[in-house]
Amino acid sequence: MSDAAPEAGKTGPRVALFVTCLVDFFRPTVGFAAVKLLEQAGCRVEVPHAQTCCGQPAYNSGDRADTKAIARQVIAAFADYDYVVVPSGSCAGMLRKHYPALFEKDPKLAAPAAKLGERTYELISFLTDVLKVxxxxxxxxxxxxxxxxxxxxxxxxxxxxxxxxxxxxxxxxxxxxxxxxxxxxxxxxxxxxxxxxxxxxxxxxxxxxxxxxxxxxxxxxxxxxxxxxxxxxxxxxxxxxxxxxxxxxxxxxxxxxxxxxx
Missing domain, CATH: 3.40.50.11810 (Rossmann fold)
Known part of the structure; x- marks a missing residue:
């Protein structure tokens, strides 16, 4: 998916869509559906161009070094948004649960990883639990x-x-x-x-x-x-x-x- 700029005049939360690899390569319709749902709920949606894989395949295979290298990119790409929303429970879980654990002893990235985790939600959970749709x-x-x-x-x-x-x-x-x-x-x-x-x-x-x-x-x-x-x-x-x-x-x-x- 390409970058999506927020609509002029919208004052809702600034939300970054983490598209996921599978959605990007196999089912872009899911990404466009996510944008539609978020915008209908009043969000200003953007799709950061710098996003990459969340690192889950490397993480699940025990490759912590490559996982951390990927995670550093993701943390930087999504640092300036109110929320990060993901149309996938597994990728959202990676950012929300596993990134903070990966960097908990890193003096430079422990706080940014934890903040990203706190701001990351699975799409449907975000709509219902955060936006109260x-x-x-x-x-x-x-x-x-x-x-x-x-x-x-x-x-x-x-x-x-x-x-x-x-x-x-x-x-x-x-x-x-x-x-x-x-x-x-x-x-x-x-x-x-x-x-x-x-x-x-x-x-x-x-x-x-x-x-x-x-x-x-x-x-x-x-x-x-x-x-x-x-x-x-x-x-x-x-x-x-x-x-x-x-x-x-x-x-x-x-x-x-x-x-x-x-």
Whole structure:
């Protein structure tokens, strides 16, 4: 995504969108949906050009030196904003939880890392918990089910927030999975290191999704969504897959994840 300048005359919080690598490369629609939702809520949204990967792949692989080098860039790029908002629980968790721990003994970066962590939020949590958005004007004709991604759920306590906003859309019927909080098997580098275990986990998750009978699968992390969409497609399932921000922003005209050209 390219830089987005704040709209003239807006006086709301100055928010930087941390796009994430997967959104940038595979599903830019999620980024544009995030901007739309934030601007509708009164924010002045910018997309810092200097942003990079959050460093999570290196961090999860135990490479602390490269993680810190990446984190230094991110801390500098997002230093001057009121808030940093991320359409991903795992990347938001990296900035909010793991950056402060990485630099807690660094005399120069401990405070900047902690301040960045305090100002960073997952997108839906930011809308509901910080901006106090309790409803969105919108319509979606069909049934949806929701997967609780591990980082968003366990690190950031994102659970009821997306469901509350989804229930406010006219025409939408929310159907819960039998085990919505069970991991889909992606886990970043986990699916590469342990492919057999990962495949079994996403197969079990796909069966749960199909059994729900929902038309559409939603979640807040694109990595999980790409993993589940791929398995559903290989199983011949009819369930489509989208990021929750796309539905909340009314941006569902294009192909679903894993269908056609994203």
């Amino acid at each position: 309790d409803g969105l004007a919108g319509h979606f004709a069909g049934s949806v089910t929701y997967h609780d991604s591990c980082s968003g759920l366990r690190e950031l306590k994102v659970k009821e927030q997306p469901r509350a906003l989804l229930r406010g859309l006219t025409g939408l019927r929310l159907v819960e999975l039998q085990e919505p909080e069970v991991c889909c098997g992606f886990g970043g580098t986990f699916c590469v290191k342990y492919p057999e275990v990962s495949n079994q986990m996403v197969d079990t998750k796909a069966e749960d999704i199909e059994n729900s009978g929902a038309d559409l699968l939603l979640a807040g992390d694109l990595g999980c969504l790409l993993n589940m969409a791929g398995k559903l497609k290989r199983r011949g399932a009819k369930t489509q897959t989208r990021h929750v921000a796309e539905v909340l922003a009314g941006m569902t005209d294009g192909p679903a994840i894993g269908e056609g050209k994203d």
